Amino acid sequence: MESARWCRRAAEQGDKRAQLYLGVLFETGRGVAQSDMKAARWFKASAEQGMKDAQYILGRMLLYGVGVAQSDDNAFRWFRKAADQGHAKAQCNIGNLCKCGRGVSQDDLEAAKWFKMASEGGDEEAQILLGDSFHSGRGVVQSYSEALRWYKKAVDQGLAQAQYNIGHMFANGHGVAQSNALSAQWCRKAAVQGHAQA
DSSP, X not given: OHHHHHHHXXXXXXXXXXXXXXXXXXXXXXXXXXXXXXXXXXXXXXXXTTOHHHHHHHHHHHHHTSSSOOOXXXXXXXXXXXXXXXXXXXXXXXXXXXXXXXSSOOOHHHHHHXXXXXXXXXXXHHHHHHHHHHHHTSSSOOOHHHHHHHHHHHHHTTOHHHHHHHHHHHHHTSSSOOOHHHHHHHHHHHHHTTOSOO
């Protein structure tokens, strides 16, 4: 409670880090009554001062309509501000919005560009999505070897979906020698992590 009070004072005086932290406190209900609306207010104050984490969180809240009116356009705008500062998760979200045509025109090339940027920044979800792009040839030149490379990077971060995708590649002989045994091995790894389809 005491730390929340001090944080609020600093936030009210315009400290962008305190505003971000106060947003987190309201979002989670730690030391204050949980309030998505108040969280969004403080994230926005911090985001307007250039804090990329606040810009990303505000974009996420706008995308899902949490504490604010849902708006794909505004979500895209805030994700873009964070992405331009190198925020990998924001870059991945821009890729998804481009892929689906939410808040921006649908564009597979642009989606793949953002997925690659986010993947190189270490975002595991983007690595799977970039792998999917290479697997299907959506927005990039189709390449099973590139798909496998990005799936393996996501596996290195422990993602069950990537393990399942590699199992699927072995089952179908996509870029690798077809092998039911290796397919089963990869799918078993995904199942152990709770992957429903594995």
